[in-house]
Amino acid sequence: MEIIDDxxxxxxxxxxxxxxxxxxxxxxxxxxxxxxxRNATTLFSVLEKQTEYYKTHGGPTDKFQTSRPALAIGAAMPIKSTQILASYFHGEDGLGEIHTTASVDQQQHPHFTYKDWQSLIISDQEILDAEDTLYRKEKQHSPLYTTSPRSGCDEILFQLAQAQPFTVTIVAVGPLTNLALALENDPKTFCLAKRIIILGGAIDVPGNTSPFAEFNFLADAHAAKAVLETTHGYKPNTTIEDKLALHQTNGWCPLHVVMLSIDAGEACSTFPVSLLERYSPTVDTPLSQFITPILEFVADKSREYGKRQEHIALFDPVCIGLLLDFEASLATKTPKLPVQDQTAKSYLHRVIESGRLIQRRGGWTTYFEDVRVETEGEFTRGMCCVDRRVFIGKQWTGVSTNVEVVREGPNASFLQRVMEAMYDIHLND
Known part of the structure; x- marks a missing residue:
């Protein structure tokens, strides 16, 4: 997590x-x-105000309170390459200048930031260890999150070790440095993840940061390469029992990685500016006061750079919708159908198109592909490389992958979910 759509x-x-x-x-x-x-602590302070607002003005009493995640500081730099930033689009603070400047209506917003925000990331263990009881009382954290004494990569491994095998889904919406470091430190524990959902990469479209690369993959191409290579040998029909047996025998099993590249992400994440203009003036809550100027900033930047005029793209929350729909499809008690059956209705359709295994479930269409990441190219670092040859006379060298790539996904359910989450607006009402 780092910036606006995160x-x-x-x-x-x-x-x-x-x-x-x-x-x-x-x-x-x-x-x-x-x-x-700073952006993370600011978000939680706003959500805490929002929960108080619900108590006094009415609203969902448990919203934002069913989870209490650990907040862990991860990697400050990519594994090998030079750091790149995108302040030109996301603002110097990464959040549309919410901490420093005025919105379009000249209403100042730095009040969202705690003056002593650095102290909010002090670990809960340090608070418990403090002898000064007054200090402990003053430093009590938000009821909505805890702070971890572990680094980002170690927190990933800790959560995987604490959970039952193959029950934790990792949703990665930034550069993959934390994941790659966790993989390097303890591959045996890392491969206990149920699946990894990634926002990143550009396969059949130009990049959004370089001519060939999407930002997250360009920001740490070595990390992206390492994570995708965990899918080497992955088979879509592998059962949990098979995974456990592989893990017990080899100390490792291939991972299921789902990749939402900007190819499909653009259409899935379309957020019409008209929705913002229509509904945001009707809602006046702590969360709406916080999120509206941020989205307005993105809309202005999109127009400035000529990318879009009538909508903005919110890629990262699409990954949350993908997680929800995949889990819902798995919960459907409908028997799996043979690959050859392209007409029968099921929660999971598997067909072969142009030699690719195509899956349709929960409104999403995906396919499995051997996706490699270029790490050293002067012009192509972060590029997703796919073998497009019709006749393959010589196989690739190196580690092959088997990544589940999203080809299509629903936009209507995405809009409903984000509007309800941010503004408590039900579009179908």
Whole structure:
């Protein structure tokens, strides 16, 4: 988590009662790690005000309170490459200048930031260890989160070790440095993840940061390469029993990685500016006062750079919708159908198209692909490389992957979810 659409993703996850958010690991990315920490503590202070608002003005009494995640500071720099930032688009603070400047209506917003925000990230263990009881009382954290004494990569491993095998989904919406470091430190524990959902990469479209690379993959191409290579040997029909047997025998099993690249992400994440203009003036809550100027900032920047005129793209919260729909499809008690059956209705359709295994479930269409990440190219670092040859006379060298790539996804349910999470607006009413 680091910047604007990451914030929306966190809001959506915390607003969804059937998602148990166990940890949020912070990382470098579009802004510095220091700004990331400030943005995280700011978000939780706003959500705390929002829960108080619900108590006095009416509203969902348990919203934002069903999870109490651990907040862990992760990597400040990529593994090997030079750090890149995107302050030109996301603001110097990574959050649309919410901490420093005025919105379009000249209403100042720095009041969202705690003056002593650095102290909010002190670990709970340090608070408990303090002898001064007054200090302990003053430093009690928000009821909505705890702070971890562990680094971001160690927090990932801690959560995986504490949970039952193959029950934790990792949703990665920034550079993959924290994941790659966790993998390097303890691959045996890391592969106990149920799946990893990634926002990143550009396969059949140009990059959004370089001609060939999407930002998250460019920001740490070595990390992206390492995480995708964990899918080497992955088979979609592998059962939990098979995974446990592999893990017990080999100390390792291939991971299920789902990749939402900007190819499909653009259409899935379309957020019309008209929705913001229509509904935001009708809602006046702590959360709406916080999120509206941030989204207005993104809309202005999108127009400035000529990317979009009528909508903005909120890629990261799409990953939360993907998680919800995948879990809902798995919970459907409908028998799996043979690959050849392309017409029967089921929660999971598997067909073969152009040699690819295509899956359709929960409104999403995905396919499995051997995706490699370029790490050293002068112009192509972070590029997703796919073998497009019709006749393959010579196989690739190196480690093959088997990544589940999203091809299509629903936009209507995405809009409903984010509007309800941010503004308590039900679009279908």
């Amino acid at each position: 914030i929306v993703a966190i809001i959506l996850a915390l607003a969804t009662p059937n998602i148990d958010v166990r940890a949020i690991t912070l990382t470098h990315g579009n802004t510095t790690i220091g700004n990331t920490v």
